[in-house]
Amino acid sequence: MRRILLSMLVGALVSVVGNPVRAEPILQEGNYPGLDAEMARQGKQFYRLNALPFGLSLNFHPKDAQSVQVIDGFLAQDKSEDFLKVTGKHPYELAISYGEHGDLGFFGGIAVAATAYEYRVRKRDGAPPEALAECRARLVRAAQSWHLFKVVTGGGGLVARGIQKLKSEPGEPPMPVDPSATVPLFDEAGKPLPDPKDNGTWRDDNSGGVLPEGEWNWVDSASKDQTVGQVFAMAALYDAMKDDPDIDQGLVAELEQDALLLGKMLMEKREVSTWPKQIAGKGLYDLIIMDADGRPTYHHDLKGLSLEKFYFTQEEGGYNVFNMFMAMGVLKALHHISGDPELEAFFYRDFLHDRGYLDKAAEWPDDPKAIDYIYAGTMTNFDNPDMTGVALFLALYLENDPEVTEVLRRFLEIGWWQRNKESHTARNCKQPLWHALYLAGTAEGTDPALVSELATLLEAFPLGPYWNNAVINCDAQELAGGECLAVDGKTVLKLSTKPKDGDAMATEALDPSIRPPSDFNARSNPFEVNGGGGLRLNPGGDLQAAYWLARYFESLEPGEAHLSPFARDHMPVGGWPEPPAEGEGDVSLADAGDDVTADAASDLTRDGTAGPDSAAPGPELTTSDDNGAADASSGKRGSNGCSGGPVSGNAAAAGLILALLVLAVGMRRRGRGWAGQEGGGRSGDGTLAVCCSWPEAESAGTVKLLPPETSPDPRALPTPPCGQ
Structure with a gap:
């Protein structure tokens, strides 16, 4: 064991001292020039037409064939992106209406991610100031509109399914709006409308005067697909805008507050028998998406103990695999954005540990109690694998705890991407977004053949313009x-x-x-x-997201994984262990021989945390900002579930040496989970668990995992290195 630790130490020191070099993106600009040109045209279509009203992805319905010709002519030329200047027409003059407001939470959320990742790419790659400023303006506009989903409902964590702007800007032609009539939230007797609840009703602005009168209306009944789309966009906006000196950080604060309120709404337990027309069951349940009329939304359940409005008890034993992974992605993203300690405890202690969902995910597909309808062969509802892929991306990219990611990546590989004996598994569906999500989430290395397939699929779509031809x-x-x-x-x-x-x-x-x-x-x-x-002019938001995700994320070697530069450290799965009684569980140096000096050991406090003057217990996990610069001076804690300030060179080596030496002499098998206690902590049996900072930083925004042969089963490993 000691020999293994020494070899780990040597390898880690080489990594720490070396300067990380940014790898080539999955889709490197210029490698597929035809695709780059096509996506540029589609982007022009999207921002000049589909997203013109308020920066989000909408369907554009032209008046007639002549309008189609005008649009085709605009997109065919590359001298100007000014639609009015080129055509002599404002886009609103050519449209009957904009559409698909009712799916804007999901469809628009994926497209918002395209906007956010394009900005990150342009910023990282040193785009000309004027071009970068335009991308930034699009990002800010999308963030402002995305916030309105939580305002127009009346706030308090309630989220709209979709929103619609009713008035154009001064000097513009009238807005071509969806003419659907609105329905009051309640009748004169105070009963919610409509009765029964449906999957989306147009409502008047319910912001109570926060928004300008008569400017917005909205669609209610945000289902779980709309909710996961909401948080996908929120996480993308957060990572793109946070700490950017050129963006008002008040927008980031709004995101944090929106995530907090949405999380609190989901954490609240409610008696489901209150709504017998909607729900079969009784008892207190959380993870219910609520609406402004006081009822759950139509497809409201993120609960593992719910099966499409049928609720069952823990004692009955069954659980919904689809809801389980959806909740993981949503809760992880909301904590990532908000940093709220109650959300942290709810996710890592209550949900993953006390309710056993991390174990349940690890036991898939062998648990007979699991109810799994993500795939169903030729009967597959493609909403389900689509939402699952988005949720898995959130749960993996934002997570720095290898105990969690080990389980989720296993399901990504064999439960979602390439499920055995499933004809409609994601790998077989030729969906570019799914390819991009997989390439961003896998730790199996970037397969060049899969990259080529992604590029070929994207280029095969008839984009820029993307008409809905039969x-x-x-x-x-x-x-x-x-x-x-x-x-x-x-x-x-x-x-x-x-x-x-x-x-x-x-x-x-x-x-x-x-x-x-x-x-x-x-x-x-x-x-x-x-x-x-x-x-109909289709926005192609999911195709743009696939392209810009692949333009942003780097090609990786096997054992490497992508990680958000703002991934939060958090409590271990199961929560912080209780401190031992005085005199129990102390680290003894009696058997250490010459391996650990008293001076070195004195840098650890009684509870296992690093003392105020001690070196960090391990090298910092190096991530990057979107300029590609390694974050070695931010003062942030290492983002792989371990603590430690920014260290480099000898300081990093000293910290890692200390951690590995302590591990070599005193470690017994840890209790369930480690996720970044300050400097170290107590495992379930009271022994000291020091978290050395493995996986190591390999490149900007990536981590290197230990090779599979070193870690065949995270549950069978002793404490080092951090459960990998």
Whole structure:
């Protein structure tokens, strides 16, 4: 064991002293020039047309074929991005309406992430000041609009499903709005409307005068897909704006407060029998998404003990795998943004440990009590793997505790990305967003073939402009025969299902070049052979997100993983252990021989934390800002669940030497979990658990994990190194 620790020490010292070098992004600009040009056109379409009203992703419905020609002409030229100057028309003059407000929480949330990651890429890569300023303005506008989702409802943690701006800016033509009528929250007797509750009703502004009168309305009943989209965008905005000297940090404070209030709403326990028309069950339950009419939203449950409005007890034994991972991503992101200690305790102590969800996730798929409908073969609802991928990204990218990420990455690999015997597993679906989420979350290394596939898939979509043209691969006769010649004249599609209401599916996901278009591809069925139609300009927000995520995240070697530069240290899974009684559990040097001196050991206090004058217990996990500079002077604690100020060179080496030497002489097997107690802490049996800072920083925003052969099972390891 001591020999292993010494070899670890040598390797770590080499890493600490060396200067990290930023690796090439997954999609390096210039490697795929056709794709870069296509995404630039799509970005021009998105910001000049789809996101024009208030900076978020909407469908644009043109008036007629002539309007389509005007838009095509604008996007075909590259002399100017001023739509009015080029065409002589304002976009509002060409539109009947904007649409898809009712899915804006999710569809728009993914597109907001594209805006945020593009800004991070431009900032890191040294974009010209004017171009960077425009990206920053888009980011700020998106953040301001995203905050309105929590204001227009009346606040208090309630979130809109979608929002709509009713008035254009001075000097602009009238806003082409969705004309749907609004419904009051309550009738004259105070009863909530509509009855029964539905999956989205238009409401008047409920901000109580906070917003300008008559300027906004909203759609209620934010479901769990809208909620995970909300926090996906919030986390992306937070990481893009935090500590940026060119961005008003008041916007970051708003995000923190919004996350706090949303988290408090979800943590509150409610008697579900209060709503017998909506919910089957009784008892107190939390993780319920509430609405401004005092009722849960229609698809409100993030609870592991809920199955689509049916609630069961812990004693009954079953649990919902989909809800479990959704809650992990949402709660992790809300704590990441807010830093709230109550949210921290709720997630790491109550949810993961006391309710056993980390163990349940680790036991998948062998637990017979698990209810898992993320995939269902040809019956798969593609909302479910889509939401799961987003939730897993949040839970992994923002998490610095290897005890947690080890479990989640296992599910990412074999439960989501490439599930055995599942025809519709994410790997087979040819969805660029899912490719990008996987490449950002895996620790198996960046597969060049998968990168090439991602680029090829993106470039195959007919973007910039992305019209919703009808694609009919199979006529009635071909549908009846079970085989079709696709619209490209060469691809033969074999059908896996008999047509029902025109939704026949192929045995393999369609290439995007022959796939029916969608206003959000990652939620649409990629196996469907026919679809599309109608005058609609699709925003392509999920495709832009896939592109900019891949432009931002770096290519990694096996054993490396991406980590947010603002990942928070937190309590261990299960919470802080109680301090031992006086005289119990002290670290003894009796058996240490010459390995540890009394002076070195005296730098540790009785509770295992580093004394005020001691070196950090391990090297700092080096992350980076978006300029690619290693963060060695921020004063932040190491972001891998361990404490320690910014150290480098000899200071880092000294800290790591101390930690490893203590580990070599005194460590017994730890209790469940470690996630960054200040300097060290007590394990479950009262022994000292020192957290050495492994995984190490390898490059900007990445960590290097111990190789699998060193750590086949985190639960079978002694304390060093931090459960890896």
